[in-house]
Amino acid sequence: MTSRKLFSTFCNKRLSVNGLNKRSVGCYSTSSAERQYIPRRTVMYVPGHDLKKLRKIPQLNTDCAVLECEDGVALSKKAEARVNICQILEEIDFGPIDCAVRVNSVSSGLIEEDLKIILSAKKLPQTVLIPKVDNIDELNYFTDIMKREINRRKETNYRPYLITFIESGQAVMNMVDIIKTGLRFSEEGVYLLDGVVFGSDDFCADIGATRTSEAGELIYARQKIVMTAKAFRLQAIDMVSIDIKDQESLERQSLEGARMGYTGKQIIHPSQIDTVNTAFTPSHDKVEWATQLLDAFNTHHQSGQGAFTFRGSMIDMPLVLQARNILQLVKNIQRKQ
Structure with missing residues (x-):
């Protein structure tokens, strides 16, 4: 299997839950039901x-x-x-x-x-x-x-x-x-x-x-x-x-x-x-980084181009998941307010 296909397969497995990984902040669950994430900074x-x-x-x-x-x-x-x-x-x-x-x-x-x-x-x-x-x-x-x-x-x-x-x-x-x-x-x-x-x-x-x-x-x-x-x-x-x-x-x-x-x-x-x-709140710069990284990821993933670089760095799935966690946390905090 080519590296591009490996990357694509890995993405599909890890990001299959309504477009959001269950490992992300706010999306963990027991097997019985999803739990709403309550920010407790x-x-x-x-x-x-x-x-x-x-x-x-x-x-x-x-x-x-x-x-x-x-x-x-x-x-x-x-x-x-x-x-x-x-x-x-x-x-x-x-x-x-x-x-x-x-x-x-x-x-x-x-x-x-x-x-x-x-x-x-x-x-x-x-x-x-x-x-x-x-x-x-x-x-x-x-x-x-x-x-x-x-x-x-x-x-x-x-x-x-x-x-x-x-x-x-x-x-x-x-x-x-x-x-x-x-x-x-x-x-x-x-x-x-x-x-x-x-x-x-x-x-x-x-x-x-x-x-x-x-x-x-x-x-x-x-x-x-x-x-x-x-x-x-x-x-x-x-x-x-x-x-x-x-x-x-x-x-x-x-x-x-x-x-x-x-x-x-x-x-x-x-x-x-x-x-x-x-x-315990992601900074503006961190949110901007996460937003832009996910935009770039979605573009490359949909086009089937596989691995890509962002701001001079090679992007792998741990960074994508980190970006998703950041944006989900911000969403949860905003929902509280």
Whole structure:
């Protein structure tokens, strides 16, 4: 077979889904149904016990607002946080913001009460976040509670997006099994596993590492987590930057995470939103490059000319797929706005 025919055959196999590769951002799917891609460039935690902060969410430009039951809420405030979250879910129109709730971990002993109260609310969150998932037993336990509490709501077909946290050495080692288990429950219709979050500070504590602004101590875990998440076509949310006054470090970390392949970053303060959103949004030059490359690709592919050069570089399929990913991400972001 000639190189031209090989290139053409490869293109047809990789670009056969309505003109868009399922590997592209926004087009991944379980075998049961396509999932709408929800941009989560910024994943911001808002403490559930603070009604004043919760009511400010619609004014924020964050992609995902996490109503917090876990680390951001003191043990003495957990019950208050649950009640407040139920109230806010009914009271606020979140508009284009992904409304999420982070419950406590299985190991905390608080998750059952969290889900019992929050899933009894008149309106429910679009996304549920479960922290500190170290093994499949914990995900099984969480899922059993989810099933039970959802089944109590006989009038609804509630099926939230699910995002799990990797926050320990054990979790990193068990990540593939955890994801496979989550995808199996997704097929069963309990929820839709949609992403993975890297909980860097708990991870450092677990392995005895010293946290630095350069994050060199986390390079292996960061790369392992994003690679594994993307292998299963899931979103990957990068570590939090805890120094809210250090915008330079925040920008550096955000751009680095975006280059690694992360789709977004955790944030803890409104002052971090614009910096992170910008870092995880393709630049004008990048969008222009992707648009022109795909125009050139389509012209050459339709004419049967095979491989071609663009701006002095030989173009192969990984670059074509990268261009498609960029334009699909921009489309998803625009749809949110």
